[in-house]
Amino acid sequence: MSAALLEVMDLAKRFPVKTPQGKGLLHAVDGVSFRIEAGETVGLVGESGCGKSTLVRLLTRTLPVSDGQIRFLGADLALVDPHRMPEHKSRREVQMVFQDPHDSLNPRYTAYDTIAEPLKLLGGVKDAGELRARVDEIARLTGLPPELLQRFPHQLSGGQKARVGIARAAVLRPRLLVLDEPTAALDVSVQVVILQLLADLKRELGMSFLFVSHDLNVVRLLCDRVLVMYLGRVVESGPAADVFANPRHPYTRALIASIPGSGRRALDHLLPGEAQSPIQMAGADASGRCGFHGRCPHGRDTCAAEIPLLRAVASGREAACHFTDTLPEF
Amino acid sequence: MPNLLPARATQQRLAIKKVASGKSFWGHARYVLSDNPFTLVAAGLFTLFVLMAVIGPWIAPYDPLATNVGPTLQPPSASHWFGTDSLGRDILSRVVVATRIDFVIALSAVLASFVIGGLIGACAGYFGGWLDRIVIRLTDMVMSFPLFVLAMGIVAALGNSVFNIIIATAVVNLPFYIRVARTEVNVRREAGFVEAARLAGNGDARILLLHLIPNAMPPMMVQVSLNMGWAILNAAGLSFIGLGVSPPAAEWGIMVAEGATYIISGEWWVALFPGAVLMLAVFTFNLLGDGLRDLIDPRRRT
Amino acid sequence: MLPLLEVKNLSLQFRTRGGTVHALQDVSLSIAKGETVGLVGESGSGKSVLSYALLGLSDAAARVTQGSAHFDGLDLLAASEADLQDIRGREVSMIFQNPKVALNPIRKVGHQLEDVLLRHTTTPRAEVKARAVHCLAEMKIPDPERRYHAYPFELSGGLCQRVMIALALACGPKLLVADEPTTGLDVTTQAAIMALIREKGRPAVGTQAMATLLITHDLGLARDQCDRIVVMHAGHVVESAPTEQLFREPRHPYTRQLIGATPVGRASLADLTAVRGNLPDLRRADLPACRFSERCGQASAMCAGALPVIDDGRHLVRCHRPAQEVAA
Numbered sequence: 016m017s018a019a020l021l022e023v024m025d026l027a028k029r030f031p032v033k034t035p036q037g038k039g040l041l042h043a044v045d046g047v048s049f050r051i052e053a054g055e056t057v058g059l060v061g062e063s064g065c066g067k068s069t070l071v072r073l074l075t076r077t078l079p080v081s082d083g084q085i086r087f088l089g090a091d092l093a094l095v096d097p098h099r100m101p102e103h104k105s106r107r108e109v110q111m112v113f114q115d116p117h118d119s120l121n122p123r124y125t126a127y128d129t130i131a132e133p134l135k136l137l138g139g140v141k142d143a144g145e146l147r148a149r150v151d152e153i154a155r156l157t158g159l160p161p162e163l164l165q166r167f168p169h170q171l172s173g174g175q176k177a178r179v180g181i182a183r184a185a186v187l188r189p190r191l192l193v194l195d196e197p198t199a200a201l202d203v204s205v206q207v208v209i210l211q212l213l214a215d216l217k218r219e220l221g222m223s224f225l226f227v228s229h230d231l232n233v234v235r236l237l238c239d240r241v242l243v244m245y246l247g248r249v250v251e252s253g254p255a256a257d258v259f260a261n262p263r264h265p266y267t268r269a270l271i272a273s274i275p276g277s278g279r280r281a282l283d284h285l286l287p288g289e290a291q292s293p294i295q296m297a298g299a300d301a302s303g304r305c306g307f308h309g310r311c312p313h314g315r316d317t318c319a320a321e322i323p324l325l326r327a328v329a330s331g332r333e334a335a336c337h338f339t340d341t342l343p344e345f
Numbered sequence: 346m347p348n349l350l351p352a353r354a355t356q357q358r359l360a361i362k363k364v365a366s367g368k369s370f371w372g373h374a375r376y377v378l379s380d381n382p383f384t385l386v387a388a389g390l391f392t393l394f395v396l397m398a399v400i401g402p403w404i405a406p407y408d409p410l411a412t413n414v415g416p417t418l419q420p421p422s423a424s425h426w427f428g429t430d431s432l433g434r435d436i437l438s439r440v441v442v443a444t445r446i447d448f449v450i451a452l453s454a455v456l457a458s459f460v461i462g463g464l465i466g467a468c469a470g471y472f473g474g475w476l477d478r479i480v481i482r483l484t485d486m487v488m489s490f491p492l493f494v495l496a497m498g499i500v501a502a503l504g505n506s507v508f509n510i511i512i513a514t515a516v517v518n519l520p521f522y523i524r525v526a527r528t529e530v531n532v533r534r535e536a537g538f539v540e541a542a543r544l545a546g547n548g549d550a551r552i553l554l555l556h557l558i559p560n561a562m563p564p565m566m567v568q569v570s571l572n573m574g575w576a577i578l579n580a581a582g583l584s585f586i587g588l589g590v591s592p593p594a595a596e597w598g599i600m601v602a603e604g605a606t607y608i609i610s611g612e613w614w615v616a617l618f619p620g621a622v623l624m625l626a627v628f629t630f631n632l633l634g635d636g637l638r639d640l641i642d643p644r645r646r647t
Numbered sequence: 648m649l650p651l652l653e654v655k656n657l658s659l660q661f662r663t664r665g666g667t668v669h670a671l672q673d674v675s676l677s678i679a680k681g682e683t684v685g686l687v688g689e690s691g692s693g694k695s696v697l698s699y700a701l702l703g704l705s706d707a708a709a710r711v712t713q714g715s716a717h718f719d720g721l722d723l724l725a726a727s728e729a730d731l732q733d734i735r736g737r738e739v740s741m742i743f744q745n746p747k748v749a750l751n752p753i754r755k756v757g758h759q760l761e762d763v764l765l766r767h768t769t770t771p772r773a774e775v776k777a778r779a780v781h782c783l784a785e786m787k788i789p790d791p792e793r794r795y796h797a798y799p800f801e802l803s804g805g806l807c808q809r810v811m812i813a814l815a816l817a818c819g820p821k822l823l824v825a826d827e828p829t830t831g832l833d834v835t836t837q838a839a840i841m842a843l844i845r846e847k848g849r850p851a852v853g854t855q856a857m858a859t860l861l862i863t864h865d866l867g868l869a870r871d872q873c874d875r876i877v878v879m880h881a882g883h884v885v886e887s888a889p890t891e892q893l894f895r896e897p898r899h900p901y902t903r904q905l906i907g908a909t910p911v912g913r914a915s916l917a918d919l920t921a922v923r924g925n926l927p928d929l930r931r932a933d934l935p936a937c938r939f940s941e942r943c944g945q946a947s948a949m950c951a952g953a954l955p956v957i958d959d960g961r962h963l964v965r966c967h968r969p970a971q972e973v974a975a
Contacts, residue, residue, distance in 0.1 A: 062833035063804075077540055102547045111544055116438030119537030123559045172925070183545065202689050203864060203924035207908045214916050229834060231912035232867075236919075273838035276911045277873035281838030287787055291802075 018085075019050040020075075020223050021191055026083035027092070028069050032294055039296040044283045045067040046083070046326070051191065056217065056224040058238035058255060060270065064290065066247040067227050071195050075111050076100040088190070091190060103133035108135040110189040112198040116176035120168040120303060127164040128187055130154070138187050149186065157182040158212060174205035178212070185216060192217075193225045198233065210237060221292070231274055235259050240331075243267045246306035248292055249325055253332035261345060263334035266312045268345055286310045305337070313338055384636030390629040397444040405438035407593045418612050428614040430603060433595075436615065439595035440622050446596050447626070450507060451576035454514035457567055461515075462522025467558050469523070470530030471549070480527070484520040490519045496579055500588040508587040514576050525568055529561035568635045574630035581623055597623040650677040650805045651858050652822060653778070657714030659700055660766070663750070666930035671882045672938075673954075674714070681856030683848070685873035687866055687905070691926045693882040694862045698824050702741060703731040715765045719821065737767040740815035744827035746807035750799040757783070757795030760817060765817045779824070786843060788940045804906065805836035809843065816847050821855060822849065841872055841874040855927045867911045870894060878902050881926050881938040898969035901939050937967065 028044040044066045051057050061067045072078040074085060077100075080093040082166035088105055090213070110133075113119035120129055125321050134140045140149065154164060158179045164339075166189050168176055177197065184192055194213070198206040210233065217224060228234050234241055234255065241258050243251040243266065251264040262268045265284065288310055295301065308318040318335050327334040336342075397404075407414045412435035421428045427436035464563075469480040487495065499513035533539065534557070542556045579597030583589040588597040597619045604616025659671040671693050672770040678684050679760035686694045699705050701723055716723040718739060721730065735741075740808045743749040751759055760779040764770050767944055772780050772930050776795070783791035786809040799807055808828060815823060825844065848857040863869055878899065885897040897903045902911035907920035927934060936953050940946040945968060949953050 057973070062835060067837060075544060077543055097543075099550065101543060101548050106544070106546055111541070113537045113541060115537055119541045121538040121542065121556050132542070132547070133545040136551075180541075183541070200490070203905070203908050205864070207919045207921040210916060211921070230912075231834070234914060236910055236916045269835055273834045274911070275837075275841075275865070275867040281835060282842060285839070287789075287837055287839070289789065334856075 018053075019052045020082075020088075021051040021225075022315075023074070024048050025084070026070070026073060026085065027079045028066075028073055028078065032296065034296075037296055039294045039299075041294045042247050044073060045291065047244075047247070047249050049159070049242055049252060050248060051223050051225060053223055054221060055240065058234035058241040059231065060234055060245035061240060062229060062270075064246070064293065065244040066293075066325075067244050068195065068245075069194055069245070071111070071225070071227055072106070075109055075193055076103075101136070101162070107133070107187045107330060108190045109193065110184040110187065110191075111157050111195060112181050112184045112197045116173060117168070117199045117200065119180055120176055121146045122168055122312050125165055125167055126159070126171065129179055130164075130182045130258060132254045133183060133187050141256040149179045150182075151343060153182045153186045156216060158208075165321065174208065177201060177205070181209075181212065181216070185220060185222070188220055188222070190223060191225065191226070192222045195227050195242040196229065197226075199228070199230070202312045204256070206233075206244050213237070222303060231259070243270070246291060248306060249333075249334065250307070250335045251333065253329075257332060263328050263332065263339045263342065264307075264336050265313050265342065266307050268342075269310075271345075284312060286312055304337075363367040381636065383632050387629050387632030387636060390613065390625065393631060394444060394448070394626055396631055397441050397491040399445075401441045401445050405435075405441045407438040409434065410440040411458040412644075418607070418615070420612075421614055427618040430600075430615050432608070436600070436618055439600060440597070440619050443597050443600065444622075444626075446590065447577050447580055447623075448505070450510055450514065450580045451573050451587055454511045454576050455518065455569055455572045457511070458518035458572075459524055459565065462519040462632040463526045463558065463561075463565060465519075466523035466526025466528075467530045467553055467561065470527035471534055471553055471557060473531075477527070480523060484523050487516070488520045492583060493579065496583060497586070497588060500583055505589055505591055507590060508582050509562035510583055513583070514579050518572055518576065518581070521568060521572065522565060525565050526558075526561055529564055530557045531556055533560055566636050566637055570630050570634035575628040575629070577623065614644055620631065625634075648679065651680045651682075652676070652716075654697075654701065654716045655698070655714055657697070658712045659696065659705070659715060660710050660712055661708045662710065663708055663930075668929045670709075670929060671700070674879075674882070675756070676882050676884065676887075676915055678858050680821070681848075681858055681873065683845075683859040683861060683873045685869035685876040686860060686862045686879060687864065687869050687876060688879035689922075689926065690864060691911070692879040692882075694879055695826055695855055696862065696882075698741070698826055699860060701727065702735060702739060704741075709766060718942060736763050736815075736820070737818045738820050739819040739822045740818075740822065741824040741826065742808070742811045742815045742828050744812045744830050746804060747799050747802075749811060755796050755798055756802070757797075760795075760810070760814055762808045763814050763817045768894075769958045782817050783941060784811070784883040785847070786810070786840075788812045788813075797909075798817040804832050805840065808832065808836075808840050812840070816857075819854060820857060823858065824860045824862070826881055827869070828861075828863070829865070830863070834975050837868070841868070844871070866905060866909045878905070882906075882929060883938055884963075884965065885939065886962075886966075896962075896970075898957075899939075899971075899972075900943050900945060900967045900968075903970065906963065922971060957967060 017073055026044055026047045030041040030043060032041045038315060047070060057068050060069070062284055073080055076092055076097050078203045083093055083094040088108060090105060092105060100106055127150055130153060134146055134149055140146050150164065151161060154161060159175065159178050163171065163175060171179065197213070198209050201209060203305040209342065214237065226234060226238055227254050238255045240253065241255045242249050243264065244267050251258060251262065251267045251290055258267060259271060259323060262271055267283060269284040286309070287340070291306055291309060303322055304320040306321060307325050308314045311318065315338070321337070323335045323337045325333050328334045328339050375555055411434065414435055415425050415429045417429060417431055419425060419429045419431045425435050425437065425458065428438055465480060469477040491562060496513040496517045497514060500509050503509040539556055541550060542552050546558065579594070580589065581601065584596050584598030586632045590598055590599055600619035601616050602625070604619065607615045654674060654676040657671055657674045661668040661670055674697060688694055700709065700711065703723065703726070715909055718734070719762055721734065724828050734764045757776070757779050760782055761775050764775050764778055780791045783794055788794050788806060788809050794802070812903065823844070825892065832840065844859065848859055861869060861873055862962050873888050873890050876893050877886065878885050878901065886893065886897070886902045893902065894906065897906055904922040906919060910919060913919060923944055927938055927941060935941065935951060937950050940950045947968065951965045952967070955967065957964050957969060
């Protein structure tokens, strides 16, 4: 098996918190492992609180890691402190497109400044002519008319700002592009254009994508493989089409059933009630139960007693459920 | 009725498509000035004052320090529009020339505290931790003094001179800027563009200097204008009580002090004119504050 | 049968510093008793403006220039503020996007619920707290006694939305206006909230079913929930039809493009089509009669004329060149 582009092993992130009940640890990411191959698009889905935003920040090294490894291009990035990361040689190879284009551009930088900055700082480009040429090139690839480059963010539309964000992230041709809900803040009409742009860009520049989204429809269309997260753990993974056609984890089923137009009743797959808390109080035993227990319609005593581990259930498919083999037809 | 209404105005603003604005700085300046009549008035007065500060000594009809250019304590007349003081000096000339001193003091002090306070506050807001705690405690200490008394104390300790007034005024103004800068940076520290800047290879220093501070500036700019007014008042106040600028220099505070003793005996013009001009100057800066913010940060306009 | 809500030829403008915004133009809409109508369109199409105008919640700069709006016999545009306050919360309720922000942040949710009950029902003070807790329980809010004392910031987005629905339904209104009620919520929460709205709208013995006006930019959600869908573009109603008919035979080019842009049920990304162009600037004095003509792609010379109304009683379209009906 060839070396993957990115290999994440048992990655964990814990935040100390104080609640009215006392001190505890919030397990935002609780032992996540997965691989991304070169040229692959992997989708990461999960709802609020599942830990995907934290995971993304661990991968881009804006947050320190509590445990685990991030093997990328021969180095373990988990060992690199976020303050040292700007100087690391892999900084230019892992870039991110942010969720909110309105918030992720410096209001005092023109579009040109924003796109040129990584070239100057990480790409070592000093010559103004070369800078101009490369910015123009990526602007063309992302569908940004050259006259827009001199504008400030408040003079650009939402879709244009999204393009600037993508251009900035892609200008250095990073091997791995992380996209954090890139179309969530955009109108549906703009969304299509941006998604098609991303697909084109990927083809043109040969990057791997980690596409984080809560919108399953979009993930299904854009991604080769998908990871489903719940309460800080990966509960299912596999080729996108397979996972959507035949989900092997009850939570994935609930997610798919909840999509309007799925033709299914969400309430068949989800018990009413709150999700468990990701906070483990100081002094308490490590919880040895499935995170989805309590909302899972297939839950049994085993589920309350033992954490199901992520294991292979078919070729290329994994699920973390005690009863994944005996679930009824979807 | 329970409050169920969202910000309707913002909702309805969605109906107005944002038009890309290619307006130049001066085009926008013209708009700001025409929009609010007070800003226009303030801008006009400000220009007048700056003019007086720059060319004052040349347009003053008499030498401000020359004594006995006219009879002493003469009321306003055709040859002495503001009258003369107890040493026969022309008050108009002195008032005009005094503009320069007061402006220089105010400008230097405010600039110093803006730059230094801004940097300290930005670092405190960005790095947090013990640096932040120390800065806040020190700021609190300075602010717990009545500011004018503190300024008096500093000048008294360092000695009477224009330079020391500047230092005193700057120190007393520091907490203001430290706090504003700290808050603005703290709020923006988690913004998307800061994180994006880190991914683009910016280290902490660049993020502070190029990304955070420039965006924290607009609210600080409004403070600058208000502070100028206060700084002028402070300088005049210190001179009024005998600290700072010493006679025979022409300075509004000193002139008011000198004139104060003559009010009772009926020579009202000696104190009134410098006092009135002082008041006008402070007023101008205060009015300018709003307009300045509109000018610097157009997106903030409602 | 008389419709519950009837809007006819409504036009509304905003007078602003930047010019007059022609926010709504000749909008007609009707909702029958118990019907769920979806109002869809891009942001800026005028959906929210319309709903606020009906409830008398418009900004002070708004001016109705023509048209009428009647709710259950009451002339909404001519009604006094006192009359409107009477029906708001009791006959017509509204729930908003971003529930955490729409609730009063400094009052406990239980007290907010009590406000509505005291204002619009004859519940005596001694019983109102019990009734409020009962309303919370009806909305399947777990631990309602404890949640009564909670502030909005202590609750999740989904719970806040349930509280808002409780507030809206406390007095059994005839019409619920839901303005993007699930935007920003997780998809599983969204499913639960919409199921709740549907369930609570169904008639109990002796009461009338509640009508719902669901305002959303999510076509998939509208398709799932609504009996009829009204499509708006730039302040115009461009098409209106029963749900399945709209998706089977969309006649207006904008509707077709919107449907083409939604990812539900597609085989691949290449199947998606974008909606061309941008919304026109509604401040322009020279807006064409068909505000979609500049984005349309199949506009011709005849599209400059006043918009026709092509209405066969079920399917309404306002277009000079609508796609042909498929022969039955």
